[in-house]
Amino acid sequence: MLNTKNLSPAHLSALTSLMLAIPVAVYYMVLQGSWGIALVVLLAVFLFGYVLILYVFEAFINRKIKLIYKFIYQTKASKREEMYYKYILPQKTIDEVRLDVEKWAEQRKAQIEVLESNEAYRKQFLQNLSHEFKTPIFAIQGYVDTLLNGAIDDPNVNKKFLQNAAKNVERMVNLVNDLDAITKLESGEQPLYKQNFVVQDLVKEVFETLSIKTNSRNIKCSIKKGCEQPVTVFADKEKILQVLVNLVENATKYGRNDGNITASVYKTDENHVLIEIGDDGIGIAEEHLGRIFERFYRTDSGRSRNIGGSGLGLSICKHIIEAHGQTIHVRSKPDVGTTIGFTLASRKD
Ligand SMILES: Nc1ncnc2c1ncn2[C@@H]1O[C@H](COP(=O)(O)OP(=O)(O)OP(=O)(O)O)[C@@H](O)[C@H]1O
Ligand SMILES: [Mg+2]
Known part of the structure; x- marks a missing residue:
C-alpha cells in the first residue's frame, strides 16, 4: 500500500500528474487505437502536469510554509538557516513540518508556563515585601507621631520611644541589606573568592x-x-x-x-x-x-x-x-x- 503520509512535494506532483496522464492516455489508446500517440500523450501530460503542480506547490504552499518557519524560528534567518529553508525544507513532508510546528508549540507552551509562574512569584514577592516593610514603618510612624504630639517633653518615655523607633529603622536596614544580598546572589553579580x-x-x-x-x-x-x-x-x-x-x-x-x-x-x-x-x-x-x-x-x-x-x-x-x-x-x-x-x-x- 502506498504510504501517502510521507510524500514530499515532488512525489505528490509526480503521483498527481501520473493520475491525470493515465486516463488521458487510455482515452487516446481506446479512441484512436494508437499505442504511439497514447505513449506520447502520457509522457506529455505527465511532464506538463508534474512541472505545473510542482510550480504551484513551490509558489503557493512551500513559500508560505517557509515564511511560517521564519516566523516561528524567530525573524531573521542566519546563512545556515537560509540554506535550510532553501534546500532542506522542500524535501520535508507536510507531516514532518507538522511535527516541527508541534514541537515549536510545545516549547512555547513551556516558556509561557515559566513566565506565568514567574509572574505569580513576582506578585507573591511584592506582597511579602510590602508586608515586611509595613510593620517597622508603621511602628516608626507611631513613635514619631507620639513624640511630636508632646511625648518628646516627657522624660519617662521620650528616650524609650526614640530607641524603639531606632530599633525598627535597624530592622528595615537589615531587610534592605538582605534583599540586596539576595538580588546580587541571584544575578550572579557577586563572585566567590575561594x-x-x-x-x-x-x-x-x-x-x-x-x-x-x-x-x-x-x-x-x-x-x-x-x-x-x-x-x-x-x-x-x-x-x-x-x-x-x-x-x-x-x-x-x-x-x-x-x-x-x-x-x-x-x-x-x-x-x-x-x-x-x-x-x-x-x-x-x-x-x-x-x-x-x-x-x-x-x-x-x-x-x-x-x-x-x-x-x-x-x-x-x-x-x-x-x-x-x-x-x-x-x-x-x-x-x-x-x-x-x-x-x-x-x-x-
Ligand atoms: N533552628 C530552627 N529551629 C526552628 N525553626 C527554624 C530554625 N531555623 C529556621 N526555622 C524556621 O524557618 C523559618 C525561616 O528561617 P529564616 O532564617 O529564613 O528566617 P527568619 O529567621 O525568620 O528571619 P531572618 O533570618 O531573615 O531574620 C523561620 O522563620 C523559622 O520558622
Ligand atoms: Mg534566620
Whole structure:
C-alpha cells in the first residue's frame, strides 16, 4: 500500500500528474487505437502536469510554509538557516513540518508556563515585601507621631520611644541589606573568592561573635565530640561565615533557654565535607520543612515568637551554598530540635 503520509512535494506532483496522464492516455489508446500517440500523450501530460503542480506547490504552499518557519524560528534567518529553508525544507513532508510546528508549540507552551509562574512569584514577592516593610514603618510612624504630639517633653518615655523607633529603622536596614544580598546572589553579580580554611576555626569565630545573644538565653555552643580534628575546606570564607551566622542565629532564636547548639564537621568522601548546626529547640513541623528555604517563608511558630525576622536568612544561605555548587538540607522534629547541614568542597592544594 502506498504510504501517502510521507510524500514530499515532488512525489505528490509526480503521483498527481501520473493520475491525470493515465486516463488521458487510455482515452487516446481506446479512441484512436494508437499505442504511439497514447505513449506520447502520457509522457506529455505527465511532464506538463508534474512541472505545473510542482510550480504551484513551490509558489503557493512551500513559500508560505517557509515564511511560517521564519516566523516561528524567530525573524531573521542566519546563512545556515537560509540554506535550510532553501534546500532542506522542500524535501520535508507536510507531516514532518507538522511535527516541527508541534514541537515549536510545545516549547512555547513551556516558556509561557515559566513566565506565568514567574509572574505569580513576582506578585507573591511584592506582597511579602510590602508586608515586611509595613510593620517597622508603621511602628516608626507611631513613635514619631507620639513624640511630636508632646511625648518628646516627657522624660519617662521620650528616650524609650526614640530607641524603639531606632530599633525598627535597624530592622528595615537589615531587610534592605538582605534583599540586596539576595538580588546580587541571584544575578550572579557577586563572585566567590575561594580559599582554604579550617571549618572549626570559623565556627568558633561565629560562636564568639554571637555569644552575647546565646549567653542571654543561656544556650551552650560547642563543637560535637569527635569532630574537633581540624578539617580544611575550599570556599568563600566571608560567605560561609554569613551562612554560619544565619544558622546559629536561627538556632538561638528558635532554640530553648538553657539549650544547646552543636556544630559537627564530617569528611563524607575525598572531595566533600558536611557541616551541621544542630539545636534542641522548638523544631519545625513536617509540612514546613520543604519550604523554609523560600524567601520570606516563616513557620507559624517562627512568626508567633515575635522575634524580628523576615524569613530571608535561610534563603540567603541556600543561595550561597548553591553558588558553591553544593547542597543544604534540614532535619527537624517539633520539640526535639533542628539540624541544618550543608556540604562544601574539601581543601584544594
Ligand atoms: N533552628 C530552627 N529551629 C526552628 N525553626 C527554624 C530554625 N531555623 C529556621 N526555622 C524556621 O524557618 C523559618 C525561616 O528561617 P529564616 O532564617 O529564613 O528566617 P527568619 O529567621 O525568620 O528571619 P531572618 O533570618 O531573615 O531574620 C523561620 O522563620 C523559622 O520558622
Ligand atoms: Mg534566620
